[in-house]
Amino acid sequence: MEHQDRQRTHQVYRNVRTNQTTALTPANGMPSPWLIGALAACYLFLLAALLWWPGATFLDRLRWLDSGICAQLPTHSLYPGGERLPLCSRNTGIYLGFIVTLIIIYARGRGKARALPAKALMLTLAGGIILLAIDGSNSFLVDLGLPHLYQPHNLLRLATGLLTGFAMGVFVLPVINEMLWQHSNEQRSLPSWKALIWFLPALLLCFMAAASQNQLVLYPLAILSSLGLLSAVGSVNLIFMVLLRHRDQSFTRYVELLPLCGFALLAASGELLVLAQFKVLLFQTLSIHL
Structure with a gap:
């Protein structure tokens, strides 16, 4: 009897998840x-507004979008071009x-991949x-005028970042x-020391590009870093959306994630804009000058 009750409970849970799935798919x-x-x-529409809305420049809008997360201190920043x-x-x-x-x-x-590195x-x-x-x-400590270990440098900030x-x-x-996919996948995101050969050159290239402060890297760095911020905040939103809709471990294809990912990134944009406005207020x- 207890076994049958447990089976019925699992069946109800599956039906609920199926009904929630069909609400969007x-x-x-x-x-x-x-x-x-x-x-x-x-x-x-958002992309067109970001590029062509009269007034501020594209970079100014990216700075505004990112300002709720980042202090954007002039002395702590890089200036390509x-x-x-x-x-x-x-x-x-x-x-x-x-x-x-993530791209690599x-x-x-x-x-x-659902397994962490060794x-x-x-x-x-x-x-x-x-x-x-x-x-x-x-x-x-340096900003507070207190004793410190060494003099900070923007390239060191960039490297540790x-x-x-x-x-x-x-x-x-x-x-x-682990939270999204229905089928098991034992792949590691970083499988071995040898796999570092795919990542370290790319990270070194990013470092050299930013350190050069060449005008040619201005927009690629600005766009990619802002996309990274949106992706990080959107990932947190996606986790909460999946949990709230009880959709954990229910996806089998990337296309099924499109609606949730779309809403997660839209929410991330809104959250960053709200944080930016809150910072101004x-x-x-x-009475702090921006």
Whole structure:
């Protein structure tokens, strides 16, 4: 009797999840074309506004979008071609490293990897995060005029940020995949030490491009780092949306994720804009000059 009750409970749970799935997708698992079309139109409108709305420049709008997350201190920023990047050196490194790492993982066919790296690799990646914490603490002490270990430098901020962004991508993707996908996938996001050959040259290229402060890298760095920030915030939104809709471990194809990912990124844009406005109001209240 107890076994039959348990089976009925599982069946009810599956039915509920199926009903929730069909709210956004037809019976074949494909998202509604109308929903995809509406999301695409919304994104095209936002992109057009970002590029051509009268007033501020494209870079100014990216700076505004990112300002709720980043302090954007002029002395902590890089200036390719004489233009300040939307994010400070450390955050440029973090979110540039994050998005580049995700791109490489997906390009290598490990986009559904659900296993973390081996323990030795995890400790090494954690070391990069610790370096950022040490450098950030030292920089904070300098800003406060307190005793510190060494004089901060924007290139050091950039380097520790890139290492942290790399670690974020390697650690976060398996956690999200474990929550999303129905079928087991034992692939590791970073399978071995040898696999570093795919990531380290790309991260070094990012570092050299930003360090050169050449005008040619201004827009690629600004766009990629801002996309990295949107992806990081959108990933958190996606986790909450999946949990709230009880859709964990129910997806089998990327196309099924389109509606949730679309809403997660839209929400991320709205959240960043709200944070930016809140920062302005807070600074005005405290009489702090932006």
